[in-house]
Amino acid sequence: MQITWYGQSFFRILTQKGKNNQVNLVIDPFNETIGLRPPKLEADILLITHQHSDHNNLLAVSGNPFVISGPGEYEIKGVFIQGIPSFHDNVRGKERGLNTIYTIETEEIRLCHLGDLGQKELDSEQLEKIGDIDILMIPIGGVYTISAKEASKVISQSEPKIVIPMHYQIPKLKIKLEGLNKFLKMMGIKTPEILKKFLIKKKDLAAEGMKIIILKP
Numbered sequence: 001m002q003i004t005w006y007g008q009s010f011f012r013i014l015t016q017k018g019k020n021n022q023v024n025l026v027i028d029p030f031n032e033t034i035g036l037r038p039p040k041l042e043a044d045i046l047l048i049t050h051q052h053s054d055h056n057n058l059l060a061v062s063g064n065p066f067v068i069s070g071p072g073e074y075e076i077k078g079v080f081i082q083g084i085p086s087f088h089d090n091v092r093g094k095e096r097g098l099n100t101i102y103t104i105e106t107e108e109i110r111l112c113h114l115g116d117l118g119q120k121e122l123d124s125e126q127l128e129k130i131g132d133i134d135i136l137m138i139p140i141g142g143v144y145t146i147s148a149k150e151a152s153k154v155i156s157q158s159e160p161k162i163v164i165p166m167h168y169q170i171p172k173l174k175i176k177l178e179g180l181n182k183f184l185k186m187m188g189i190k191t192p193e194i195l196k197k198f199l200i201k202k203k204d205l206a207a208e209g210m211k212i213i214i215l216k217p
Contacts, residue, residue, distance in 0.1 A: 005215035035174035049115025089118035136160035139167035141177030
């Protein structure tokens with residue numbers, strides 16, 4: 001499996017389903033109004049966590065993908081996806097509306113993309129549906145989502161093996177968010193592992209402990 005991050009909550013996950021069958025999954029493509037240039041990607045599956053312009057640019061993705069934009073359970077090309085209802089703020093959606101958390105199961109690895117989660121913590125029903133997570137993609141930039149401090153709480157709740165932070169301030173981004181350093185300090189990380197692309201197989205997942213991976217867009 002190969003995971004690439006393009007900024008904000010925009011990811012591509014390439015997963016191998018059989019010897020010559022690769023499935024291309026894209027999450028939350030943004031448009032260029034935020035200051036970042038969206039890459040031209042093809043996808044088999046496209047996940048949209050909520051209908052804001054920095055997350056729902058369908059035109060950035062070609063290939064006639066199967067689009068999922070809300071709660072439910074899906075199986076597409078051997079990839080199992082679950083959409084879980086959540087809120088974009090901490091007042092039950094009254095300020096910024098709804099958000100969908102996605103779990104993705106492929107290659108015997110379970111991933112979770114929290115979208116623009118604004119809740120200060122996950123509730124018991126959400127935690128039950130999310131289940132045991134290998135890789136967690138979590139917003140940390142505050143302002144429109146949870147902050148570094150709140151993200152550390154959600155990480156403690158969900159106990160993933162690998163954490164990939166997202167939705168924080170990076171060069172050229174016009175949306176003003178908190179930066180990465182606050183999160184790293186909160187998590188006690190002095191020298192993070194920084195990668196352009198993250199390659200992972202089931203056998204590589206540690207039995208104990210948690211690792212934080214920083215992806216460079």
